[in-house]
Amino acid sequence: MSMQEELKGLEQQAFESIKNATELNVLDAIRIEYLGKKGKLTQVLKGMRNLDASQRPIVGSLANDVRDKLTVQLEETKEKLEMKKMKEKITQEKIDITLPGKNIPRGYAHVITQIMEELEDLFIGMGYQVVEGPEVEADSYNFERMNLPKDHPARDMQDTFYITEETLMRTHTSPVQARTMDTHDFSKGPLKMISPGKVYRRDNDDATHSHQFHQIEGLVVDKNISMSDLKGTLEIFAKKMFGEEREIRLRPSYFPFTEPSVEVDVSCFRCGGKGCSVCKQTGWIEILGAGIVHPNVLEMSGIDSTEYSGFAFGMGPDRIAMLKYGIDDIRHFYQNDLRFLEQFKVRR
Amino acid sequence: MRVSYGWLNEYIDLSETNPEKLADKITLTGIETEDIIKIAKNAQNIVVGEVIEADEVEGSDHLKHTYVNIGKNEPSSIVCGAPNVAVGQKVIVALPEAQLANGIKIKESKIKGIESNGMICSLQEVGFSENVIPKKYAKGIYVFPEDVRIGVNVSEYLGLEDSILDLAITPNRADALSMRGVAYEVGAILDKKPQFKEVSVEETDSLIEDFVSVSVEADEDVPFYSMRVIENLTVNESPIWLQNKLMLAGIRPLDLVVDVTNYIMLEYGQPLHAFDYDKIDAKTLKVRRAQQSEKMVTLDEVERTLTTQDLVITNGEKPIALAGVMGGFDSHITRKTTTVALESALFNPSLIRKTAQKLNLRSESSSRFEKGINEGTSIEALNKAAHLIADLGNGDIVTGVAAVDNRIAKENSVAISLSRINRSLGTDLTIKEVEHVMDKLAFPYEKKEETLTISVPSRRWDITIPADLLEEVARIYGYNNIPSTLPSGESIPGELSQGQKMVRRTQTFMEEQGFSQAITYALTTPAKAKEFTWIKGEAVSVQWPMSEERQTLRMNLITGLLETLQYNLSRRNTEVAFYEIGNIFIKGEKELPRQEKHLAGAVTGSLVAKNWITHDPEVDYYTIKGIIEKLLESIGISDSIEFELEETIQTLHPGQTARLTMNNDIIGLIGRVHPIKEREHDLSETFVFELNLDALVKAKKQENVFDIIPKYPGTSRDIALLVDESITHAQIEKVINKAGGDWLANVRLFDLYQGSSIPKGKKSLAYTLDYLNPQSTLVEEDVNNDFDRVKEQLIEQLNVEIR
Ligand SMILES: [Zn+2]
DSSP states (O other), X not given: OOHHHHHHHHHHHHHHHHHHOXXXXXXXXHHHHHHSTTSHHHHHHHGGGGSOTTHHHHHHHHHHHHHHHHHHHHHHHHHHHHHXXXXXXXXXXXXXXXXXXXXXXXXXXXXXXXXXXXXXXXXXXXXXXXXXXXXXXXXXXXXXXXXXXXXXXXXXXXXXXXXXXXXXXXXXXXXXXXXXXXXXXXXGOOEEEEEEEEEEOOOOOSSSOOSEEEEEEEEEEETTOOHHHHHHHHHHHHHHHHOTTOOEEEEEEEEXXXXXXXXXXXXXXXXXXXXXXXXXXXXXXXXXXXXEEOHHHHHHTTOOTTTOEEEEEEEOHHHHXXXXXXXXOTTHHHXXXXXXXXXXXXXX | OEEEHHHHHHHSOOTTSOHHHHHHHHHHHTSEEEEEEESOSOOTTEEEEEEEXXXXXTTOSSOEXXXXXXXXXXXXXXXXXXXXXXXXXXXXXXXXXXXXXXXXXXXXXXXXXXXXOOEEEOHHHHTOOGGGSOGGGSSSOOEEOTTOOTTSBTHHHHOTTOEEEEEEOXXXXXXXXXXXXXXXXXXXXXXXXXXXOOOOOOEEEEEXXXXXXXXXXXXXXXXXXXXXXXXXXXXXXXXXXHHHHHHHXXXXXXXXXXXXXXXXXXXXXXXXXXXXXXXHOOSEEEXXXXXXXXXXXXXXXXXXXXXXXXXXXXXXXSEEEETTTEEBSTTOOOTTOOOEEEEEEEOOHHHHHHHHHHTTOOOHHHHHHHHOOOGGGHHHHHHHHHHHHHHHTTOEEEEXXXXXXXXXXXXXXXXXXXHHHHHHHTXXXXXXXXXXXXXXXXXXXXXXXXEEEEEOOGGGTTOOSHHHHHHHHHHHHOGGGSOOOOOOSOOOOOOOOHHHHHHHHHHHHHHHTTOXXXXXXXXXXXXXXXXSOOOOSOXXXXXXXXXXXXXXXXXXXXXXXXXXXXXXXXTTOOSOEEEEEEEEEEOOSSSSOEEEEEEEXXXXXXXXXXOSSOOOOOOXXXXXXXXXXXXXXXXXXXXXXXXXXXXOOTTEEEEEEEEEEETTEEEEEEEEEOHHHHHHTTOSSEEEEEEEHHHHHHSOBOOOOOOOOXXXXXXXXXXXXXXXXXXXXXXXXXXXXXXXXXTEEEEEEEEEXXXXXXXXXXXXXXXXXXXXXXXXXXXHHHHHHHHHHHHHHHHHHHOOEEO
């Protein structure tokens, strides 16, 4: 048998084995059997030294040819077997994708905080600063500076938690405005601020009263601030907070620190103004109090009321949240029942 | 203020409007109409009838069989159960189809075999509330006076279908606490002039000087005091028109004199007081402050002890009335009174307010004195009342008025320019339009170029400055007509302060760790206020708390959160973890207490529910510590924060609590609630923390700086140590760090063991030490040397055994 025949036979034999191989380890054994350092092909090639010099290149080339073919065949078969094996594995790896996802801890932001932040962001967008202040206030800042001198009939001592003769739990966040007006440098631009925070009234807690609640008051002081500026600002607030279709209406009212003073109604966001139980069939919901800052209030902060004017407004986030979500009892906000808090888990 | 639409129509023509429309207009121009009240929704088939027969019904001890003339050919047969029904009475008859206030519809029926074609009614049954019904008719049917016409609908006399506008009067609009004031307001709204009849007083030959003279001790307490006397009077019931006006306004009729004073108060807003002249027992009255502890019996037969802050009318000796608040019992009007001394006065509002408040005697009259009174009509009101009393009670008005007038005559004029109006309102009004507003309000004015000087009538004492006139223009011109603009001045960007941003980030962080946000009450008990805190100092309490539970301002937030945990667990809520950001308060040196913003958290059990994949372990000290460490890392404070064992806070576990210090200042606490406290709150193991957020905001922060990402790999060495139980991780870490050498980048504890396989009183800790040289590849030998030094130092300083 010539070496050529021997090589062909080897090739034939190897191809047959590869074809029959169904496992990767068998395939690897075939590779070693034929192509390994001590493999059959190597054995055959060892016999080359007995050949004629003229025959050597021919047989050498044939041997390389067989090696290449076998290598390719081995690779292809290996790939095929691996694919087959992976397919089997994938089938076994099937899971129930409807089982619940892994529990990641998650807490909820308080609904009042959400309302407050929404309001803060709205006014920040219009160039307002957010200013906080003391919850225990001087009588002078809480009342006198708000144009409510000691004997004023609108000042009901019964409603106020006094700490001493001269200090009290603030009944609104207006004193923050007085404190800010005291120090504001108008050469650096107009004063535009909101003051959010907790306020206190001497009330018995029930479904509609709370001795502790929240307030956000706003104040703008500059040259030429007008009632129409107040109206335009509050229109933006009403639309952003309660929907684009909302309208507002101003009604004259009375607050000692503003003149003129107005109550501001927003067209009912439940019925669109047709009348429903939320708006008590009027189509309007009272949402905030506002007005043009009383000249006395400006003067008490050393602001010349003939040169500067301002508007102020105030609203209750507790009330807004109650209206917006139809919450029936203000005490929910301070009881912190998880079943209540988690109803407001979708952040806007 | 309850305003009868019918009464208002006497002053101003309302034929072109209706109650609903008018109420809307009043609301939008200045005074909120809270409600439109009708005594009866439907008064049809309720007529005046005369009882012409009333016989006992056989077999009944209370029913009567009556025949009632209702103006028809045949009288109606009606069975009536009222004890006071009698022949000759003119009564309210509800005929078949009539609807009563309680909703019951009258039907023809038979009672005890007798036809009953209607019902004889009480005032309650047709819709009046019990507190306005004359005492005489409080129980049983109502009986009309003689002069009513039979067969007509009772509404003609009782105003059942009148609309009563319930106005909510703000403190600045006390002028509308009178029908005349409301008439002027409605006149301005409808652009119509109200009409009032002239008041005339016919006087007799008797002279006031012979009856009474008045004096006032302090001018500032009593700006005006006046008195008239009416003699030869018969005090009876007042006529039905007068009674009905009071009832519709919510006042119970009493007798002619009292009814007239109330009627005049409603018409003018001027409270009056009537004395039985013969019981005053003196001819000189003096208005003065009460003496300390002086006593008097008021109308309601209660003995009052007065102070020098109360103003009294005296007969020269003793008080006969509490000025503006309540009359005295001794001189009150009775049916036997024949001579009346009638007072119309102005008192210092704040004195009246304090007395009424102190004695809890707020009334229609005291509240008007508090809020102010039209000084221009005090005498007119007195005259009209005297006239009515004399007229209706057949009395004679004595000539003259006894009076003290301390008022300083002042012309109230306020000027405003057109440009000021347009600048302040953002409008584009013409001077003509402004003049029209003043005309509607019936305000006299003078015009000089484009400035109006308004002579404010005494009925609008609330108007004193130009801003008050702006309000009048805005509301009468109409807020709806004012344009919408935005402030046009310079604009500066708005943004949250660093502290506010940090608060928001902290909220999000805590929520992502599984904590829900709570908002609890700042007021608590004195004991709870001072729990769970490192802060030394006094708590702040309110003077007049509403309850013991809410009297002292909190000095910590943890207590509130524990109550929140307890509240939720008792409602079977699980995985409860809460945080709160809020202020705490400490009594300070200055006027106001020190206020600090804190963050606190509390958790019991585990942070997530048991899950099919993992059974998350219960929270422990290290869970909370890890959360706080991550939070502090994200805030990036430059100074190091130390955790030191805290054993002294009573409410916290002495072995599982750490105080956090920064530059030797305590800035917070982490730890387990003391088991005694846990039991008190019905809680299992509960972990809490509280941090001073203000301190974290103020602390110096690290800057983010970009460093080259190391090109060379680092290496690490592990070490296991056996040490005495009492040695802390912090001690070991400190030694390692100190001896670590230049390339030690990080030390990480990866195992802690205490148990049977190691000697008692010992524990085993294992650390990984990471080494890195950012400049070049580490030399194996250098690292080995550094690592050996660490071992040596651990053995030397802490007597550890390397394993
Ligand atoms: Zn509605």
